[in-house]
Amino acid sequence: xxxxxxxxxxxxxxxxxxxxxxxxxxxxxNKGEVLGVVxxxxxxxxTLMKVLxxxxxxxxxxxxxxxxxxxxxxxxxxxxLGLEMVYQDLALAGNLPIGDNIxxxxxxxxxxxxxxxxxxxxxxxxxxxxxxxxxINVKSADQKVEELSGGQRQAxxxxxxxxxxxxxxxxxxxxxxxxxxxxxxVLDLILNLKKLGVSVIVISHRMDDxxxxxDRVMALFQGTNxxxxxxxxxxRDEVIGWIxxxxx
Amino acid sequence: xxxxxxxxxVRLIPFFERYGILLxxxxxxxxxxxxxxxxxxxxxNVTNIFKQVSWQSMLALGVFMVIVTAGIDLSVGSIIMxxxxxxxxxxxxxxxxxxxxxxxxxxGFLCGMFNGIGITLLRMPxxxxxxxxxxxxxxxxxxxxxxxxxxxxxxxxxxxxxxGKIKLDVIFGEGAREYIPTSLxxxxxxxxxxxxxxxxxxxxxxxxxxxxxxxxxxxxGINVDRILIVVYTLCGFLAGIGGLILAGRTNSAxxxxxxxxxxxxxAAVIIGGASFxxxxxxxxxxxxxxxxxxxxxxxxxxxxxxxxxxxxxxxxIIILAVYIDVLRRQLAxxx
Numbered sequence: 001x002x003x004x005x006x007x008x009x010x011x012x013x014x015x016x017x018x019x020x021x022x023x024x025x026x027x028x029x030n031k032g033e034v035l036g037v038v039x040x041x042x043x044x045x046x047t048l049m050k051v052l053x054x055x056x057x058x059x060x061x062x063x064x065x066x067x068x069x070x071x072x073x074x075x076x077x078x079x080x081l082g083l084e085m086v087y088q089d090l091a092l093a094g095n096l097p098i099g100d101n102i103x104x105x106x107x108x109x110x111x112x113x114x115x116x117x118x119x120x121x122x123x124x125x126x127x128x129x130x131x132x133x134x135x136i137n138v139k140s141a142d143q144k145v146e147e148l149s150g151g152q153r154q155a156x157x158x159x160x161x162x163x164x165x166x167x168x169x170x171x172x173x174x175x176x177x178x179x180x181x182x183x184x185x186v187l188d189l190i191l192n193l194k195k196l197g198v199s200v201i202v203i204s205h206r207m208d209d210x211x212x213x214x215d216r217v218m219a220l221f222q223g224t225n226x227x228x229x230x231x232x233x234x235x236r237d238e239v240i241g242w243i244x245x246x247x248x
Numbered sequence: 249x250x251x252x253x254x255x256x257x258v259r260l261i262p263f264f265e266r267y268g269i270l271l272x273x274x275x276x277x278x279x280x281x282x283x284x285x286x287x288x289x290x291x292x293n294v295t296n297i298f299k300q301v302s303w304q305s306m307l308a309l310g311v312f313m314v315i316v317t318a319g320i321d322l323s324v325g326s327i328i329m330x331x332x333x334x335x336x337x338x339x340x341x342x343x344x345x346x347x348x349x350x351x352x353x354x355x356g357f358l359c360g361m362f363n364g365i366g367i368t369l370l371r372m373p374x375x376x377x378x379x380x381x382x383x384x385x386x387x388x389x390x391x392x393x394x395x396x397x398x399x400x401x402x403x404x405x406x407x408x409x410x411x412g413k414i415k416l417d418v419i420f421g422e423g424a425r426e427y428i429p430t431s432l433x434x435x436x437x438x439x440x441x442x443x444x445x446x447x448x449x450x451x452x453x454x455x456x457x458x459x460x461x462x463x464x465x466x467x468x469g470i471n472v473d474r475i476l477i478v479v480y481t482l483c484g485f486l487a488g489i490g491g492l493i494l495a496g497r498t499n500s501a502x503x504x505x506x507x508x509x510x511x512x513x514x515a516a517v518i519i520g521g522a523s524f525x526x527x528x529x530x531x532x533x534x535x536x537x538x539x540x541x542x543x544x545x546x547x548x549x550x551x552x553x554x555x556x557x558x559x560x561x562x563x564x565i566i567i568l569a570v571y572i573d574v575l576r577r578q579l580a581x582x583x
Contacts, residue, residue, distance in 0.1 A: 096460055105469045
């Protein structure tokens with residue numbers, strides 16, 4: 001295995017009462033790599049993501065960040081290690097401007113006497129720099145999120161996830177709710193993150209997404225590792241077969 | 249409409265969005281001045297309006313913050329009565345004036361915190377239910393502790409807050425009758441502090457975020473329940489300040505104090521442009537909403553319009569103000 005390993009899960013299992021959501025699942029992710037995770041509904045994709053982000057504690061198995069074993073007690077812990085999750089429902093406040101959303105909960109402040117006040121100038125400047133770095137085009141950093149298209153919102157959600165030098169970004173169906181013409185922009189953004197050295201895990205049902213952005217694809221089936229391959233060594237038909245639990 | 253005209257119209261929308269309500273106030277003032285040239289803009293009448301709205305504005309400001317979080321507080325009218333009664337009993341018991349002065353805001357603070365804790369920890373399905381309950385509870389307690397009878401006569405230091413005058417001899421010469429009410433100064437200071445709080449602090453930003461999308465606020469690591477408790481507590485605290493001002497203004501605590509004033513507060517907030525669905529509205533808008541209600545009531549009183557007609561008018565203005573907002577939104581999304 002390469003020296004660039006940033007994230008690894010070793011024989012992770014997750015039980016909910018008598019239900020087995022994950023059974024001895026392995027996953028690894030290299031620096032600057034885009035990994036596609038596919039599987040049917042209930043295959044355990046989302047559970048695996050929630051384990052990686054610290055929302056769920058694994059019942060068995062262990063997680064390694066930069067080859068060091070870690071225990072995650074909350075998403076805050078994984079954030080501190082450089083892992084960010086882009087939620088499927090986007091988790092943006094439509095009434096607030098883009099910059100406020102990107103920095104929500106982590107607003108830059110300046111001290112005036114004993115009080116901490118918001119530093120509006122700094123937030124705006126950081127927002128503009130960050131959007132430029134990711135090549136996200138919007139009219140203004142002060143535009144409210146509710147005025148944006150679905151694709152632009154997805155871009156803001158990704159910008160939010162990467163604003164604090166995230167090393168790993170997890171995306172749950174990043175193109176599911178988008179108009180066709182906007183899908184391309186979001187996929188470009190993922191490739192852009194890769195260029196910046198960020199590792200990405202993409203959950204998607206859409207083969208087009210997987211085959212446009214991923215370096216490697218792994219399939220889960222009924223909570224277990226089913227198949228895995230470098231993208232160049234597989235085909236759409238084969239991956240679709242994996243999702244349905246068929247292997248040659 | 250040709251293109252130039254349309255773009256001018258579109259460009260005017262944000263201007264109206266921000267200052268339209270102030271324009272409305274100016275129009276009201278102009279009309280009332282024309283109808284009552286000798287009285288309406290007289291020093292005495294203007295200060296009277298400010299004294300009247302000062303305690304109501306405290307309720308409106310508190311309810312506004314609650315509405316920004318997409319909540320509601322129906323109990324502020326009862327909080328003002330309970331804090332007023334508490335103050336009166338402390339005063340009757342012979343406590344020193346500075347203790348008496350602290351009683352009302354403290355009671356308000358505790359009542360608000362009780363609401364906040366009920367809404368978050370007891371997981372009440374909607375703040376409407378919790379605060380509807382406390383609307384009855386707080387007024388009931390107020391009547392229990394006072395025996396349901398008015399208590400009058402407070403220390404001079406208390407009366408100054410609601411009724412004090414800052415003489416303007418320096419400007420108008422010795423013995424001038426012009427003055428600024430203390431309660432107006434207090435109101436401006438408190439509105440300014442809360443403007444800073446809502447627009448220039450992280451908690452203020454989070455209050456708007458919770459109103460916009462509580463899920464997003466949670467995902468951003470914000471402790472939504474804690475912020476909600478802060479908001480309801482501050483709302484109660486402001487109602488307590490309102491009780492203090494009212495005590496000074498009327499020099500008495502009476503069982504019907506603040507009756508239905510929660511509805512006036514909600515009306516002022518809505519007229520001021522805040523969205524009932526949360527996340528939208530400004531402190532300046534609340535101030536404007538309070539002033540519109542105050543000026544309207546005052547003007548109609550001056551013209552001897554019956555209270556019943558006043559009710560009809562205020563109700564119509566609420567509906568009209570929200571309808572204009574609906575139209576504006578439609579226009580804004582069409583562009």
